Amino acid sequence: MTPVSVVVNTLNEEANLPGCLESLRWADEVVVVDMHSIDRTAEIATAFGCRVFQHERTGYVEPARNFAIAQAKNSWVLVVDADERVSPGLATWIKDHLGSISAVAFRIPRRNFYSDRWITCCGWFPDEQLRLFQRDYVRYSDRIHRAPTVEGSVITLPLHGEAFFAHYGFNTLEARVEKDNKYSSITAQSMFQEGRRIGAFGLLTRTVWAFVTAYLFQGGIRFGTLGVSLAWERAFATFLKYAKLWELQQKHKSS
Incomplete structure (x- = not known):
């Protein structure tokens, strides 16, 4: 298996973080970069064995992404939000296939749930996220909701396969x-x-x-x-x- 570092940016995510981290048990390391939460976010991350860092609050996550990626020990990085879960199929795909495919980055389908219902209308699907990549070839913008810049080939995983993010951000x-x-x-x-x-x-x-x-x-x-x-x-x-x-x-x- 190619070593992978997972990075998670957080701010007051004590309700979401345990489920997220449970889905990351397979990873070589999990780096949590917190924005000085006032709840138990950092405590939970530490209890799960994550490497925890603090970053100033910036109002939105993008400025802290590059800092989080820089803390990773491995070349391959998977970016996950605290209100997301990595499907078992995605974890298996990464363990079995990463490193054997000629690409520097992968777009991963995301399934957005609303009150536990998978929403496929209103632009909620497909929702491909460029989140798995070799760190030296990708950089995030400091602007909100901007796609990261990639130097190299990008492959998109099948939309209706078993490898996806499950997103529970809005109930x-x-x-x-x-x-x-x-x-x-x-x-x-x-x-x-x-x-x-x-x-x-x-x-x-x-x-x-x-x-x-x-x-x-x-x-x-x-x-x-x-x-x-x-x-x-x-x-x-x-x-x-x-x-x-x-x-x-x-x-x-x-x-």
Whole structure:
């Protein structure tokens, strides 16, 4: 088996972390980089035998990714979020095949669950994540929700195979809206700094189109009331992002 280091970034993840770490028992080492949690996150990681480091709070995970990867002892690194689980099939695939395939990185399918139901509509699937790679060929951006930069060949694992991440990040609408509100502020600031601007027509059409895309073209209509809820949540997240961008524009004009 090719040695693999798993890295997990955390912030107040005592509820999610035990399940995540249980799914990583097979790994050569697990590195947990915590952002000064005020709960038992670091204590739990230590109890599982992880190597634990602290990183300043940055509001979102990307700036801490490269630091976490730098702490790994092995060339091959698997990045896992605390609210994710590595399927037994993925663990087996890594143990049996990693190192025998000519690639520097792999995209892994992620199955997103909502109240324990696997959601395949509204853009929730396929949700391929570039998370398994040789550390010297990959670097994460400091910008939120940006794909890492890869120097070399990338292979995507089969979408409907047994090798996947299971993601349990959102069990309530309240949790999703709370996260949308947080990330939309960061994204709006990033867009503003890039010189992007929005007006009334753009705000309206992007919001409506987000709902139409999620509900009609991405299969929300097949999921009944849940599909309607997920599509509207997608539209609301889009609205927040661009409304906050517009708000930044107004503040800039008046300053």
